[in-house]
Amino acid sequence: xxxxxxxxxxxxxxxxxxxxxxxxxxSLCHIxxxxxxxxxxxxxxxxxxxxxxxxxxxWTIYGFEIFALCLTLTLxxxxxxxxIYANLTEHLFYIIIGFLFTFLSIGTFLYWTFFQWFxxxxxxxxxxxxLGFCVFELILVFTAVLSFCKKPTKQxxx
Numbered sequence: 001x002x003x004x005x006x007x008x009x010x011x012x013x014x015x016x017x018x019x020x021x022x023x024x025x026x027s028l029c030h031i032x033x034x035x036x037x038x039x040x041x042x043x044x045x046x047x048x049x050x051x052x053x054x055x056x057x058x059w060t061i062y063g064f065e066i067f068a069l070c071l072t073l074t075l076x077x078x079x080x081x082x083x084i085y086a087n088l089t090e091h092l093f094y095i096i097i098g099f100l101f102t103f104l105s106i107g108t109f110l111y112w113t114f115f116q117w118f119x120x121x122x123x124x125x126x127x128x129x130x131l132g133f134c135v136f137e138l139i140l141v142f143t144a145v146l147s148f149c150k151k152p153t154k155q156x157x158x
Contacts, residue, residue, distance in 0.1 A: 020147045021087045025140035029080050029087075032133050036076045039126055043069055043112070050118055061117050072108045079105055083141060092148045099145060102138045109134060 047066055079101040086094030113119070113127025 020144075020150070021090055022140055022144045022147065025087050025137065025144055026084065028133070028137055028140060029084050032137065033077070033080055035133065036073065036080070036130070039130055040069065040073045042122070042126055046120060046123060050120075058117075065117055068108075069112075072105075072112065075101070075108065076105060083137070087144060090148055092145070095141060095144050095148060099138070099141045102134055102141055106131065106134045106138070 044066075047062070047069070051062065079098060082094055082101060083098035085091075086098050109127055109130045113124060113131060116123070
C-alpha cells in the first residue's frame with residue numbers, strides 16, 4: 001500500500017521561513033497610534049485652558065512647551081512606525097533603534113507627566129497612561145530583540 005503525501009504540510013521546513021515577529025508588540029503599537037493622537041489633542045486643549053487661566057505666564061516657556069509637544073508627537077509616530085516595520089521584517093538593527101527611541105519616548109513622557117511648567121491631575125493621568133504603554137512596548141521590544149537574536153532551529157521532516 002502506498003502512502004499519499006499531503007500537498008499541504010503545516011510544518012516549517014525552511015529555516016528562513018520561521019516567523020519570529022511578535023504579535024503582541026504589533027497589536028500594542030497599532031493600538032497606541034490613535035491613543036498618542038488623542039493624548040496630543042488632549043494636551044493641546046489643556047494648554048489652551050492653561051492659557052485662559054488668569055495667572056502670571058511666561059509666554060516663552062508656554063510656546064516652547066507647545067513646540068516640544070509637537071516634537072513629541074512626531075517622535076512617537078516615527079518610533080511606532082520603526083517598531084512596526086522592524087517587527088514585520090524582523091530586522092535586528094531597526095528593532096534596536098526602536099528600543100532606543102522607546103527610552104527617549106519614556107523620557108519625554110516623564111517630562112510631560114511630572115516636570116512641565118504647570119501640571120494638572122489630568123496631565124498626570126494621561127501621562128501615566130502613555131508611560132504605561134511605553135513601558136509595555138519596551139518589554140515587548142526587548143523580547144523581540146531576544147527573539148531576533150536567537151538562531152532558528154532546524155526542524156526534521158519525514
